[in-house]
Amino acid sequence: MGDDDQQHAGYQIDLGNLTAFDPHHQFSYVPDSREDLVKECIAHGTKLIQAVADALFNLPSTEDASGPIVSLPPPSTKLPREKPLPKPKPPTKWEVFAKKKGIQNRKKDKLVYDEQTSSWKRRHGYDRVNDDNDIPIIEAKMTDEPGVDPFAKRRSEKKQRVDKQEKNRLHNLKEAAKVGALPSHVQLAATALPITGTQAAPRKVSKDELQNVAGMAATSTASGGKFDKKLAGEKPPKHDKKYRKFLPVVEGSGMGSLEKQQSDKILNKLMSKNSHEIFNVGKAVDMYNAKSNKKRRNQQGKSSSTSSKLKVKKSPYKNKSTKKSSTKGKSK
Amino acid sequence: MNTFHLSNSASCLLEVVVLPFFRFFAFHLGLIIEYYIMLHIKTPKSLRAKRAVEKRAPKLVENGKTTLILHGTKTSNVLNDVLTEIYHLKKDNSVKYSRRNDNIRPFESGGETSLEFYSLKTDCSLFVFGSHSKKRPDNLVIGRTYDHHIYDLVEVGVENFKSMKSCSYDKKIAPLIGSKPFFAFIGEGFENVEELKHLKEVLLDLFRGQVVSNLNLAGLDRVYVCTAMSSTKVLFTLCALRLKKSGTTVPRVELVEVGPSMDFVVRRHRLPDESLKKEAMKIAPELIKKKEKNVSKDAIEGKIGKIYVPDQQVGNASLPFTPKGVKRERREAKAKGEDNKHAEKKQKQHDDVSA
Numbered sequence: 001m002g003d004d005d006q007q008h009a010g011y012q013i014d015l016g017n018l019t020a021f022d023p024h025h026q027f028s029y030v031p032d033s034r035e036d037l038v039k040e041c042i043a044h045g046t047k048l049i050q051a052v053a054d055a056l057f058n059l060p061s062t063e064d065a066s067g068p069i070v071s072l073p074p075p076s077t078k079l080p081r082e083k084p085l086p087k088p089k090p091p092t093k094w095e096v097f098a099k100k101k102g103i104q105n106r107k108k109d110k111l112v113y114d115e116q117t118s119s120w121k122r123r124h125g126y127d128r129v130n131d132d133n134d135i136p137i138i139e140a141k142m143t144d145e146p147g148v149d150p151f152a153k154r155r156s157e158k159k160q161r162v163d164k165q166e167k168n169r170l171h172n173l174k175e176a177a178k179v180g181a182l183p184s185h186v187q188l189a190a191t192a193l194p195i196t197g198t199q200a201a202p203r204k205v206s207k208d209e210l211q212n213v214a215g216m217a218a219t220s221t222a223s224g225g226k227f228d229k230k231l232a233g234e235k236p237p238k239h240d241k242k243y244r245k246f247l248p249v250v251e252g253s254g255m256g257s258l259e260k261q262q263s264d265k266i267l268n269k270l271m272s273k274n275s276h277e278i279f280n281v282g283k284a285v286d287m288y289n290a291k292s293n294k295k296r297r298n299q300q301g302k303s304s305s306t307s308s309k310l311k312v313k314k315s316p317y318k319n320k321s322t323k324k325s326s327t328k329g330k331s332k
Numbered sequence: 333m334n335t336f337h338l339s340n341s342a343s344c345l346l347e348v349v350v351l352p353f354f355r356f357f358a359f360h361l362g363l364i365i366e367y368y369i370m371l372h373i374k375t376p377k378s379l380r381a382k383r384a385v386e387k388r389a390p391k392l393v394e395n396g397k398t399t400l401i402l403h404g405t406k407t408s409n410v411l412n413d414v415l416t417e418i419y420h421l422k423k424d425n426s427v428k429y430s431r432r433n434d435n436i437r438p439f440e441s442g443g444e445t446s447l448e449f450y451s452l453k454t455d456c457s458l459f460v461f462g463s464h465s466k467k468r469p470d471n472l473v474i475g476r477t478y479d480h481h482i483y484d485l486v487e488v489g490v491e492n493f494k495s496m497k498s499c500s501y502d503k504k505i506a507p508l509i510g511s512k513p514f515f516a517f518i519g520e521g522f523e524n525v526e527e528l529k530h531l532k533e534v535l536l537d538l539f540r541g542q543v544v545s546n547l548n549l550a551g552l553d554r555v556y557v558c559t560a561m562s563s564t565k566v567l568f569t570l571c572a573l574r575l576k577k578s579g580t581t582v583p584r585v586e587l588v589e590v591g592p593s594m595d596f597v598v599r600r601h602r603l604p605d606e607s608l609k610k611e612a613m614k615i616a617p618e619l620i621k622k623k624e625k626n627v628s629k630d631a632i633e634g635k636i637g638k639i640y641v642p643d644q645q646v647g648n649a650s651l652p653f654t655p656k657g658v659k660r661e662r663r664e665a666k667a668k669g670e671d672n673k674h675a676e677k678k679q680k681q682h683d684d685v686s687a
Contacts, residue, residue: 017540019515023523027561034492041567042587045516045557050585052514057549057582067550079537080612082397082457083390084479173373184389185382187374
């Protein structure tokens with residue numbers, strides 16, 4: 001083929017993946033028999049692979065027992081990762097302190113020379129150097145209080161140190177978990193422990209209370225908790241109120257027109273919400289009558305004559321209408 | 333709800349840790365009970381378990397992707413052969429499930445939960461799911477997962493399958509398991525047609541094996557040849573590689589068809605979300621090669637580096653010794669009064685430097 005060189009130049013070669021891609025090839029005709037097709041594909045493939053091999057074998061190689069080893073460049077076709085990038089973990093409390101002070105980490109040897117026995121003993125573990133429990137005699141210092149057991153004191157100090165270290169470790173894990181950079185071998189599991197707001201002793205919640213709590217939370221759902229998945233042994237939520245109130249079919253002797261009252265109540269609520277100037281004539285009249293009766297009684301009681309003339313006569317209707325309409329919105 | 337078990341002091345509970353608190357409020361007859369959820373740390377108890385957990389953890393440079401091969405409710409003979417052959421090609425980094433899985437439907441929204449669970453269980457980020465139905469005969473769904481959730485899918489139909497056993501060749505050139513393959517993609521369809529572009533990427537991901545930086549040239553023996561015959565059809569075949577002596581250091585390449593050959597007919601595909609794609613393609617900033625600053629190469633002199641020396645600040649230089657006499661002076665100055673303190677201190681320092 002004459003345009004072999006031209007096509008050769010157009011191949012896209014990715015050495016990192018050992019891939020050659022020919023974007024210019026077109027099938028102008030498809031061979032009838034499958035074998036011919038396959039042969040043609042393989043022939044074309046050979047050309048591509050030859051191009052890759054050219055590039056590959058021209059890389060600088062080092063000789064090894066099993067064969068020449070080349071160092072491949074990183075692949076150029078980017079493929080997605082399978083897991084998200086790990087987040088860098090925040091420095092621990094000690095690391096922050098060490099960096100600030102400029103403390104370098106020094107590698108410690110496993111074996112340490114013990115002066116007492118003049119032999120090499122291990123640093124940690126069985127029969128170790130400077131074992132705390134092996135000290136037979138502790139000399140008393142001037143600062144020591146009498147009656148204090150130095151061995152017990154040492155033990156308690158060690159326990160304190162261990163507890164402090166554990167607290168620091170947990171603090172470091174908490175900080176890492178906040179960022180999301182928990183070390184890969186640590187997992188968190190949630191267990192619930194109730195604590196009241198104050199530091200007082202927590203009240204023991206009774207079994208009945210707990211059972212009710214779930215039901216109460218369920219009422220906030222749209223269906224009132226009817227279709228919530230329940231755990232084994234969980235009772236359905238209790239609803240002590242009646243859902244609907246029905247009037248008795250036959251009115252008892254002591255009750256007045258319950259139905260009338262019910263419908264009046266509903267109507268009043270509806271009407272009062274929608275309008276502002278409703279004037280309850282009956283009520284206004286009653287109020288006026290009561291007030292005027294009271295006034296008359298007072299006037300009859302008093303002997304002075306100037307009271308009625310000099311007194312400012314308030315127009316009874318003006319104020320009352322405004323006063324009454326303002327109270328209309330409130331239900332009885 | 334579990335029964336809550338209370339204690340007055342937290343120290344009597346072993347291993348319960350005060351880690352990020354979550355508050356739940358339960359209203360009960362007007363009384364507020366606050367529940368703090370304490371977090372409990374779980375660590376592996378044996379070193380072997382720890383190693384297993386660390387192997388699955390996200391890393392900067394990842395392990396090679398493993399493949400899960402499984403099939404659905406119904407498979408045909410052809411499909412069974414295809415799946416077993418793919419498994420044999422990728423023997424060292426794939427898992428094959430032999431039972432049928434009825435509830436897996438990769439393209440439906442609810443039908444991929446099982447797949448995601450298996451991916452999490454076996455730590456596989458690629459899967460090949462085979463199924464056969466009247467509407468979609470010999471169907472193969474090749475998919476990738478990101479963080480054990482479906483990332484993208486390609487559905488292809490298999491036609492004209494020719495198995496490894498039917499090819500006759502010299503047994504010496506048979507490709508070994510685990511060798512790094514060559515790829516040859518032929519056809520403009522792989523660049524122009526979106527589905528074929530996607531298929532090319534997925535096939536590359538599926539068969540390329542581990543990404544290595546050092547390669548032994550003696551161990552190269554397989555070539556995957558993919559030809560785009562039309563905008564929907566791709567001929568896929570595996571060939572063994574033979575390196576023949578040629579005059580130069582570069583050997584002459586010869587391809588012999590050994591492996592399975594089949595036609596992939598692209599049916600459906602699902603590309604990943606843009607945001608997910610962006611996240612998955614992220615490269616760690618530590619891995620990006622940084623350009624060395626202030627270094628240049630000269631033809632005559634070789635490698636040249638530039639050093640910039642800042643101006644020396646004589647007054648602020650840190651001295652190797654601390655001026656010990658300052659303490660007494662400072663004490664006396666304090667006794668004398670506040671206003672004299674600064675002047676005296678400055679004087680003393682100058683004296684020391686001159687001395």
